[in-house]
Amino acid sequence: MKAILIEKPGDESCMKLGETAPPALTPGSVRIRNVACGVNRADLLQRQGFYPPPAGASPILGLECAGRIAEAAADVTSFRAGERVIALLPGGGYAEESVVDAGSVLRLPDALDFETGAGAIETLLTVFLNVFQLGGLPSGGTVLVHGGGSGIGTTTIDLVKRAGGRVVATVGSDEKARRCRELGADAVANYRSEDWVEVAKQATGGRGVDVVLDSIGGSYLDGNLRALAEDGRLVLIGLMGGAKAELPLGALLSRRLSVIGSTLRTRSPSAKAAIVTAFQARFGADFAAGRIRPVIHRVFPLAEAPEAHRMLKASTHFGKVVLRVRDDER
Numbered sequence: 001m002k003a004i005l006i007e008k009p010g011d012e013s014c015m016k017l018g019e020t021a022p023p024a025l026t027p028g029s030v031r032i033r034n035v036a037c038g039v040n041r042a043d044l045l046q047r048q049g050f051y052p053p054p055a056g057a058s059p060i061l062g063l064e065c066a067g068r069i070a071e072a073a074a075d076v077t078s079f080r081a082g083e084r085v086i087a088l089l090p091g092g093g094y095a096e097e098s099v100v101d102a103g104s105v106l107r108l109p110d111a112l113d114f115e116t117g118a119g120a121i122e123t124l125l126t127v128f129l130n131v132f133q134l135g136g137l138p139s140g141g142t143v144l145v146h147g148g149g150s151g152i153g154t155t156t157i158d159l160v161k162r163a164g165g166r167v168v169a170t171v172g173s174d175e176k177a178r179r180c181r182e183l184g185a186d187a188v189a190n191y192r193s194e195d196w197v198e199v200a201k202q203a204t205g206g207r208g209v210d211v212v213l214d215s216i217g218g219s220y221l222d223g224n225l226r227a228l229a230e231d232g233r234l235v236l237i238g239l240m241g242g243a244k245a246e247l248p249l250g251a252l253l254s255r256r257l258s259v260i261g262s263t264l265r266t267r268s269p270s271a272k273a274a275i276v277t278a279f280q281a282r283f284g285a286d287f288a289a290g291r292i293r294p295v296i297h298r299v300f301p302l303a304e305a306p307e308a309h310r311m312l313k314a315s316t317h318f319g320k321v322v323l324r325v326r327d328d329e330r
């Protein structure tokens with residue numbers, strides 16, 4: 001099969017379209033004939049050698065795909081060959097075929113084409129897990145999300161507004177701020193010109209937010225804790241702003257704050273299946289009807305993976321970037 005291969009980790013040019021053996025079908029898994037795959041920030045780190053795949057996962061980049069079931073293992077009864085699906089992958093999306101545990105697969109709603117579906121599942125499950133399950137967002141509660149124009153940010157706005165919550169987003173440009181408001185964000189701060197802690201406080205009548213979904217880390221720790229309401233939860237999912245900071249324990253103690261670290265990729269197949277089931281129970285009807293859908297910024301052919309990575313690195317995108325793996329299916 002064709003796939004994006006990396007001989008030696010490095011800059012964007014280390015990714016080359018090549019031929020490799022398709023992955024073997026294992027018990028409990030399905031083989032997906034990929035039509036498109038999503039590009040995620042984590043792919044940039046893995047390409048550079050900083051984010052190795054979990055043990056047993058494909059070394060090929062790619063954490064999500066959309067396509068058709070090619071075959072299912074004998075013990076899988078939930079999917080049949082030919083069905084349109086999307087899947088959360090521990091790796092292996094930038095390829096013509098992926099093999100994944102059946103519990104990480106969802107039917108692709110009729111309302112979504114393959115390219116849109118390919119950009120959906122990684123951010124939907126990440127936001128669901130971290131804002132609703134670990135963050136415990138109360139009904140009508142407020143989330144502060146950094147990188148409002150990212151895949152994660154746009155999905156947070158979509159999902160939280162659908163659930164009746166409120167969203168404060170931070171972004172690096174006025175154009176992204178406008179787009180976030182258009183998507184439904186209740187307040188947006190351009191972190192280059194505004195004090196986002198103040199914006200979060202104002203948006204909540206001085207109370208602070210219930211959950212912070214943070215992909216920045218070190219440089220934002222102090223502000224994140226100040227932006228939280230009493231009993232608030234900071235859920236850390238990325239370290240774009242550094243891995244070290246001083247934790248003011250007094251604030252944690254006196255305001256009963258929680259700091260939670262979380263990754264989706266390293267969880268076991270059964271843990272991922274449980275997240276998928278819980279997501280379906282809460283948002284499945286909205287997703288199936290196309291009321292929840294990712295914002296797709298641009299679709300590149302698979303061979304142009306280097307261009308897609310350059311776009312993410314420059315942060316000129318709004319929403320998701322997707323790679324089209326094959327052209328014989330729309």
Ligand SMILES: NC(=O)c1ccc[n+]([C@@H]2O[C@H](COP(=O)([O-])OP(=O)(O)OC[C@H]3O[C@@H](n4cnc5c(N)ncnc54)[C@H](OP(=O)(O)O)[C@@H]3O)[C@@H](O)[C@H]2O)c1
Pocket residue numbers: 039040041042122123126146147148149150151152153170171172173176191215216236237238239240241262263264265312315317319
């Ligand atoms: N732990 C998990 O399970 C998990 C799962 C999925 C994603 N993540 C993490 O979530 C984050 C977002 O992922 P993604 O794929 O949605 O990313 P993405 O689309 O590439 O977007 C990242 C955004 O972050 C903003 N940004 C970058 N550096 C920044 C900084 N130093 N300060 C403030 N904003 C900054 C940029 O927007 P501006 O132009 O506005 O600066 C950029 O658009 C990444 O850190 C990723 O690793 C974690």
